[in-house]
Amino acid sequence: MREVERRAALVAGLPAGAAQVEPMQVVRYRFGEYYQPHHDAWPKEVAPSKHGNRNATLFVYLNQMPAAEAGGGTAFPGLKLRVRPRVGSAVLWTNLQQLGAEVGEQEIKALHMGEPLLCPTSTKFGANIWLWDTPLFANNHPQAAGKPEGKGRKRKRKRKRDEL
Numbered sequence: 001m002r003e004v005e006r007r008a009a010l011v012a013g014l015p016a017g018a019a020q021v022e023p024m025q026v027v028r029y030r031f032g033e034y035y036q037p038h039h040d041a042w043p044k045e046v047a048p049s050k051h052g053n054r055n056a057t058l059f060v061y062l063n064q065m066p067a068a069e070a071g072g073g074t075a076f077p078g079l080k081l082r083v084r085p086r087v088g089s090a091v092l093w094t095n096l097q098q099l100g101a102e103v104g105e106q107e108i109k110a111l112h113m114g115e116p117l118l119c120p121t122s123t124k125f126g127a128n129i130w131l132w133d134t135p136l137f138a139n140n141h142p143q144a145a146g147k148p149e150g151k152g153r154k155r156k157r158k159r160k161r162d163e164l
Contacts (some may be wrong), residue, residue, distance in 0.1 A: 008058045008129040011092060019135035029072060029124040035114035037077060040130060041095035052134030053104070058092045061085040064126035071118035073092050077105065078109045085124055
């Protein structure tokens with residue numbers, strides 16, 4: 001897992017072994033499960049500036065859906081973009097605005113969701129790797145134990161998303 005995190009740092013333009021890489025979270029989705037639209041970063045007024053925020057996300061697909069009809073893609077509604085799971089592929093996006101007067105604010109276009117799995121025999125595995133704008137383990141950084149609070153955090157089914 002450390003090798004994947006090291007490579008994620010390099011892809012994001014950070015030094016290998018950067019302290020800004022949050023430990024990888026492996027997730028599993030089953031038939032009918034999905035993740036509602038959400039942001040991976042906290043709003044600027046909620047994220048304590050001394051501890052930073054999730055600057056970028058790298059989501060790695062650990063398996064492939066048998067067909068487009070199986071669902072399970074990652075959708076970015078504001079961009080009208082859908083990424084279909086393919087084993088070994090990944091999608092990288094910034095969670096915070098990088099330019100202009102709004103630097104450090106949530107990037108509105110980074111709103112994304114895990115689409116529902118539509119095939120009863122399919123399972124989707126993926127890995128979230130969050131990259132922070134400040135070192136995680138310096139100055140008693142309160143490493144996040146999950147996604148930022150807010151609307152859209154629940155899936156339709158009562159069972160919570162499994163974390164391996």
